[in-house]
Amino acid sequence: MEWVNTLDRAAQEAALSEIAPKLLLEAPKRPAERQLPDLPKAVEGAVVLRLPPEPSGYMHLGHAFHGLVNYLYRERYRGFLWLRFEDTNPKKVKPEYYESYREGYRWCGVRWDAEKNNSDDMILYYDYARRLLEAGHLYVCSCSKEEMARQRAEGLICSHRSLDTSWHLEKWDAMLSGSMSEGEAAVRFRGDPLSQNTALRDPVLFRIVDHPHPLKGEKFIVWPTYDFAAAIQDAVCGVTHVLRTSEFMFRDALQDSIRERLGLKNPVYVEYSRFEFEGTPLSRRRIRELIERGVVGGWDDPRLGTVLAARRRGITPEALKEFVKSYVALTPSRKLYSWDLLYAINKRILDPKTPRLFFTPQPRKLIVKGMGRKTVTAPLHPSLDMGSRVIEAGETLYIAGEDAETLRPGDRFRLKYLANLKVLSLADRTVVCEVEDGGPEPGLRVLQWVPEGSRRLEVIVPDLLFRGEEVNLESLRLVEGLAEPYESQLPLGSVVQFERFGYCVKDSPGLYVFTHR
RNA sequence: GCUCCGGUAGUAUAGCCCGGACAAGUAUGCCGGCCUUUCGAGCCGGAGACCCGGGUUCAAAUCCCGGCCGGAGCACCA
Numbered sequence: 001m002e003w004v005n006t007l008d009r010a011a012q013e014a015a016l017s018e019i020a021p022k023l024l025l026e027a028p029k030r031p032a033e034r035q036l037p038d039l040p041k042a043v044e045g046a047v048v049l050r051l052p053p054e055p056s057g058y059m060h061l062g063h064a065f066h067g068l069v070n071y072l073y074r075e076r077y078r079g080f081l082w083l084r085f086e087d088t089n090p091k092k093v094k095p096e097y098y099e100s101y102r103e104g105y106r107w108c109g110v111r112w113d114a115e116k117n118n119s120d121d122m123i124l125y126y127d128y129a130r131r132l133l134e135a136g137h138l139y140v141c142s143c144s145k146e147e148m149a150r151q152r153a154e155g156l157i158c159s160h161r162s163l164d165t166s167w168h169l170e171k172w173d174a175m176l177s178g179s180m181s182e183g184e185a186a187v188r189f190r191g192d193p194l195s196q197n198t199a200l201r202d203p204v205l206f207r208i209v210d211h212p213h214p215l216k217g218e219k220f221i222v223w224p225t226y227d228f229a230a231a232i233q234d235a236v237c238g239v240t241h242v243l244r245t246s247e248f249m250f251r252d253a254l255q256d257s258i259r260e261r262l263g264l265k266n267p268v269y270v271e272y273s274r275f276e277f278e279g280t281p282l283s284r285r286r287i288r289e290l291i292e293r294g295v296v297g298g299w300d301d302p303r304l305g306t307v308l309a310a311r312r313r314g315i316t317p318e319a320l321k322e323f324v325k326s327y328v329a330l331t332p333s334r335k336l337y338s339w340d341l342l343y344a345i346n347k348r349i350l351d352p353k354t355p356r357l358f359f360t361p362q363p364r365k366l367i368v369k370g371m372g373r374k375t376v377t378a379p380l381h382p383s384l385d386m387g388s389r390v391i392e393a394g395e396t397l398y399i400a401g402e403d404a405e406t407l408r409p410g411d412r413f414r415l416k417y418l419a420n421l422k423v424l425s426l427a428d429r430t431v432v433c434e435v436e437d438g439g440p441e442p443g444l445r446v447l448q449w450v451p452e453g454s455r456r457l458e459v460i461v462p463d464l465l466f467r468g469e470e471v472n473l474e475s476l477r478l479v480e481g482l483a484e485p486y487e488s489q490l491p492l493g494s495v496v497q498f499e500r501f502g503y504c505v506k507d508s509p510g511l512y513v514f515t516h517r
Numbered sequence: 518g519c520u521c522c523g524g525u526a527g528u529a530u531a532g533c534c535c536g537g538a539c540a541a542g543u544a545u546g547c548c549g550g551c552c553u554u555u556c557g558a559g560c561c562g563g564a565g566a567c568c569c570g571g572g573u574u575c576a577a578a579u580c581c582c583g584g585c586c587g588g589a590g591c592a593c594c595a
Binding site: 145196198209271332336342345358416441448498 | 519520522523524528531546554555558588589590591592593
């Protein structure tokens with residue numbers, strides 16, 4: 001084996017073709033593309049899925065993955081996908097977030113077939129509620145929140161439960177008419193007060209929310225809770241498969257039960273643990289908190305796991321999709337992804353379409369004696385034809401501070417595409433060299449450089465926001481350096497690879513965000 | 518506290534339902550080599566895992582029981 005490794009590639013291939021030519025023919029480049037597992041009870045052409053975001057904050061990677069998972073299944077089974085906003089809590093919903101989800105999903109490459117809001121069907125909920133009230137499956141309760149919580153915790157039966165149907169109907173009408181105020185009454189499900197599953201202990205299905213809704217204004221004062229709205233909507237939308245995280249596990253029985261009492265069909269559930277990334281809080285509550293405390297700059301702070309941040313950092317939608325296919329499992333075991341997995345895929349996507357440029361962090365002056373003005377044409381990509389850029393070099397150049405540190409008088413090295421040099425002296429933080437004849441040599445160190453007049457720019461280098469439970473105070477580094485003039489031609493948002501530094505996105509003139517190596 | 522649900526290399530997964538071809542596959546990360554005018558990409562090789570203990574069985578990653586560890590839920594939020 002060791003002997004084989006001493007041979008170069010051509011020699012290895014030659015030897016192989018003699019002893020086992022077959023092996024050379026097969027050998028797929030990458031292993032067969034991984035796929036999501038089959039959906040249980042799925043029938044081609046008859047799968048209906050839904051994406052149910054609550055428009056109360058920005059999307060994070062978890063939402064993106066859920067979106068992609070649903071979309072991938074829609075493709076696989078030639079199914080139908082709903083985008084359905086769960087907006088039945090007027091106090092939490094904000095108008096700007098509806099569009100932010102649409103945009104976020106679109107950016108991820110998720111296409112949906114139809115769109116609606118849970119708040120669109122208020123009259124339908126009311127109709128169903130009346131039917132259930134009349135049949136005794138629902139009752140109006142005017143206990144205080146605290147009292148209700150006590151009952152539910154201790155498995156007690158509410159006294160309102162046994163009141164006449166006519167009383168409940170009357171109260172229901174009073175609720176709808178607006179003559180009752182918030183907290184005064186709620187509609188409860190007649191469940192099982194002693195059930196082990198506390199979701200079934202007569203939960204509230206409608207409550208009074210005296211707050212304008214961003215879409216419906218002040219038209220409604222009685223709002224269904226999540227369980228009721230979702231149960232009805234999944235049936236009304238004809239959803240066959242509900243894909244969601246396991247925190248909803250305990251709601252399945254309730255939602256099924258609501259539908260059964262209405263004679264509606266139940267979906268198949270596929271529930272899995274949430275997707276998390278190492279050192280990166282995804283919960284919107286926590287992110288909001290970090291923003292308020294000033295720990296991060298905003299929803300698009302590059303250290304965050306929001307879609308906004310990922311986009312800004314140069315994570316591509318293709319990478320997200322590929323990630324979902326290769327690394328996401330729809331299982332209930334805990335997942336804590338390391339960013340490296342995503343980076344590796346992203347790199348593979350970025351590499352063939354990203355120009356290479358020279359960037360010298362913490363630049364150090366370099367004087368090249370005896371070199372007049374010289375113009376070099378350097379390719380923008382090492383192996384693909386992406387064109388080239390022209391750099392005008394003179395006697396004064398700059399190299400990275402880190403590289404300059406390592407140089408000693410007498411050292412030889414090459415400035416990429418330019419010239420071979422020999423170090424004469426190092427004084428005043430300036431490296432003085434002389435030109436040597438010759439081109440690239442095997443083993444000769446190659447350094448990136450920039451000419452005089454290069455543009456100063458800063459690169460935001462994000463790191464993990466959290467180390468365990470602690471906020472990582474060094475999670476945002478700012479690296480400054482010089483980029484070759486060609487940089488100024490790049491439009492905002494473009495990704496470049498600063499050689500030997502890493503992939504970066506042009507965020508604003510003079511400012512880049514580091515993607516990954 | 519109560520109730521559920523999990524546990525395959527550092528990470529993510531395949532295998533588990535239907536026990537044997539699994540001395541456990543893959544990717545990523547790590548280490549070494551080749552190649553290369555980038556420490557990038559590519560190629561080759563290497564180390565690295567079935568949580569623990571019992572049981573069933575000719576045979577257990579796979580089935581059963583217990584323990585340990587981890588996660589989720591217990592709202593007039595979704």
